[in-house]
Amino acid sequence: MSDPSEKRKEVKKKLRKLEGLPSLPPIVQKLNALIEDERSSISQIAELIEKDQVITTKVLRLANSAFYGFPRKVSTVQQAMMLLGINVLKILIMTSSLFEIIHKEDIGLWEHSIGVAACTKIMAEKKELTDAQELATAGLLHDLGKVVQMLTFKEDYLKVKDLVRSGMDLLEAENIIFGMDHAEMGSFLMRQWNLPEKLIEIVYAHHDLSRIKKFKVETSLLHLADLLVHARGYGESAYLRIPPFHKKALEILKFDLTDIKDIFLKLEPKLYELKFFTEELKRELT
């Protein structure tokens, strides 16, 4: 196996050059149809975009690009769309490249992400935070690093999976193979693309609360949401069961068992609704 610190440099170099990632074909088709339909509203379009990490990062990246003068401020798709407008959005979607081959377990990762986005939003609303939609974006993007591993480092990604199957902790395996974990990888890319600092930090620290600099409550929220969605068994990620949990998150959030039950109660119908959507997409993919 190669030296992790060498590998780290190589990975960073490759990430700096990464122009974009492919999207799920059915989502792009649906989006095109929605945009062409004059009756559809901006929030309908935003809602669909928010189900795809790749298009979401694309929209945010363009809206936050220094060239157009809105650097690092725009953290929800809805806001981004206000600035870009439908015409530019159309062109942006035209530039999407599509997945050619997709495996069932890869869809699982994407399902996991929209599940976490939904859960983060429910929890943020419960805490009466003003930025629930922004945190949902963080939820959607939290495993962006894994998406990148899967799409641009396929061989290494499979090696990580093997190590995890043989009993190794995921983050440790990633550190051995990539010289960094998926949280760092995702946040590195997000910084590269000028996304807001808040999103970057939350994603960077979502497995390791000691990485938090400023956004304690927000990161703890995502940390817990990730656990709950795993525990509920919605979608798939590289974790075979549940990710390691920092109990400190519960203290920071001041959540007890009743709160968790309440979250599950609200989460369940939402997941049910999402399942309809994802099953339909899966059928279209195969």
Added chain:
Amino acid sequence: MKGKKPKILTFIPKKSTFSEKIKILKKNYTLKNFTKSKDLLSAVLFDPPKILIYYLENESKLKLLETLLNLKQNFNLVSMGIMLIIERENLKSLLAEEILWKSIDDFLFSQADEEELMLRVKIGLHRQERIADNNPLTGLPGNVSIEHALRRALESNELLTVAYVDLDNFKAYNDLYGFSAGDEVIKNLARILQTTIFEKSPKSFIGHIGGDDFIFIIPSELTEEICQGIIKKFNLLLPAFLKEEDLKRGYFICKNRAGELCKIPLLSVSIAGVPIKKGKFKHPGEVASRAAQVKSYVKSLPGSNYFIDRRE
């Protein structure tokens, strides 16, 4: 030439003779060629060049060019010059393409020699830098163009409305957040105006008077819808420009001239609309003074508002 070489994107098929000729530009510029439309659009969006050289070898390449020209007009890409390369024998059939000649910055026959190419690009770059009237912050037309647009509107047979837009409490925001934050808000307000207005009415006029003052001219029947759209978008985006504490509190805390602390409401947007009918006003100044009356009323209302002058 000091510092980095200016960036030029090209769209030239590999097999064409021009793709050899263009290499002469490498001396002074960073060149990047594209052959796929997707890649070109993506590059123009995410990292716009100073100049785009587009080889229009035949009519099948017109559609992509139109998309690019629209992008340039609607997305603050005025700073990107588009230079067209055409075949001399195709010129006749292209003459009817109005949109083309209205929006490109220059053209060159593919038969041109290297020296001519070099010179045209050089001149093109200088020209891009001195697009004088456009506001440097927003890329929107400035006062000379506004005056022209108003005169045209006064003589038009269409029912048009001239609307003046500005921000409330922008001075307080600038004082508290600094000028560069203030500039960002202005750029974003410009974007909101562009997306809202051009989506409903692509041929309308939007100008940047200066500071936080904007003007737009739209068909009267769209006034309500557009004003509501602008206010809605502005309110949705506002949280991105405010500090958490101001947002929670719901007002700014500032020092007034006497040095006492006082409460100032948060940023909001005011729009004053003046419908014009042919013959109602003779001079652009009359519209402005009517608008000033309406504006002072709108600004007396709390929050974001619009008001349309209904007087004859």
